[in-house]
Amino acid sequence: MTEVADAHRAAEAAARDSYGRLVAFLASRSRDVAAAEDALGEAFRAALETWPADGVPRSPEAWLLTTARRQLLDAGRHDRVRAAAVPTHRLAAERRQADADGPDGDAIPDERLKLMLACAHPAIDPAARTPLMLQAVLGLDAARIASAFLVAPAAMGQRLVRAKAKIREAGVPFEVPGPDELPARLGPVLDAVYAAYGTGWDDAAGADPRRRGLAGEAVWLARILARLVPEEAEARGLLALLLHCEARQPARRTADGGYVPLAEQDPALWSRPLIAEAERELFAAAALRSVGHFQLEAAIQSAHAGRAFTGRTEWSGVVLLYGELVRRWPTLGARVGHAAALASAGDPAAGRVALDAIDASHVRDYQPYWAVRAHLLARLGDPAGAAAAYARAVGLSEDPGVRAFLARERNRLAGGAV
């Protein structure tokens, strides 16, 4: 029994550590992600069947790679046999070659950057990039990805199949471009990793962070990238941003699932090791002297993290950082965050001006806008406007805890308390 358990544990560890490396290695040679995944899936199945009896091989990764390659050759043979019979002695030679080629675990080159660049290639549908990366690099199944992205599982499956066919047929390259081109090609890769984390962010007014339930996977991908391209400032900036957000995870909920907005979180619950790692990444990114929006967003989170050490938030610094972010990268989220920061820094009227400047058609179903607007109007002495905005924010919230928090704020307003 323990041998079976050992085999399972070894297979799982190999799966977690090696899946993406093996898919990347196989796919970067054939440009066929689906075939690489299938072959590797067969290899893992074979491992679970044979390792309990034969023992775990010296290098599980090399064993899996050799078996997957043999699987690919067999699959290729099925295709070729239809066209022309291949002499069996050639196939035997190919198998021997596959065995001989199987490198040691240490020697398998890490091609995951090539795989991630292919997944986020401009030719790939932007909506498919993150799911594709989650599946190819981490081995997540389509159903789990579909739930995280609120997409029907059948539609997600088709999206993934189409994207893999595109990589195979449209000549999407598996290569790392030169240093001049790399930052531009890396941008969509970083965006795709960020999209795996979530779409929102913390702010003082209780906007719904809308994590996707894939935060751990996103941090994992960001760590891989920061290791693979340590000279790219934005890759380090993205990792710093995600780590700062993750550091606050334990403080975001009460024991019974209630939502705690950033301003009310107990900094003692924030993870110091994650904050320290985030700060190291941000420092390393800044030293590379190539500012980008992930670094700015990480710097904003870093300013919030300062409360853990000084007991107060340096709001003027947060406002400056948001100002720069909005000036250069005026996304909806950044503009709403800027407005919330202005109010927290003591100027809710300026925050309201910033909100009013946003086109109404862009915020019809954007929950953070309404949460921040409600908070600002309450502070500006407009309880009727605040109540209407709170209702809108409640109606757009997905999370029951956030819904309850906003409803409470609204009731407090109506009751005249505070």
Next chain:
Amino acid sequence: MTFALLIYEDAAGFAARTGPEQAAYWGAWTAYAQAVAAAGVMAGGKGLLPPSAATTVRVRDGDRQVQDGPFADTKEQLGGFFLLDVPDLDAALAWAARAPVVRGSVEVRPALPDPTAAAS
């Protein structure tokens, strides 16, 4: 495209309508319906009384059968529905995720084209 959001609730969900949490229950649904309307995607809908108020009629081989209660005794029962005009299924699913169903689920179904509109 028009999608129906069919809201299913379990017995505890229906009980919340009149119990101590009723203010939270109705407040959340009112806010949701208002947000749907304010976003300009509302194409209709109604909340329904609980399944205990249902009457089911079957006509089989000319025989009428009238029963008290819902058509099937399942754990979750239809509690109401929304009709939404949205660009695609993804948008409909985003609205379904926001529905404040605490104990139950939301089924999303594309609507058939309006038969009276097709007649011309």
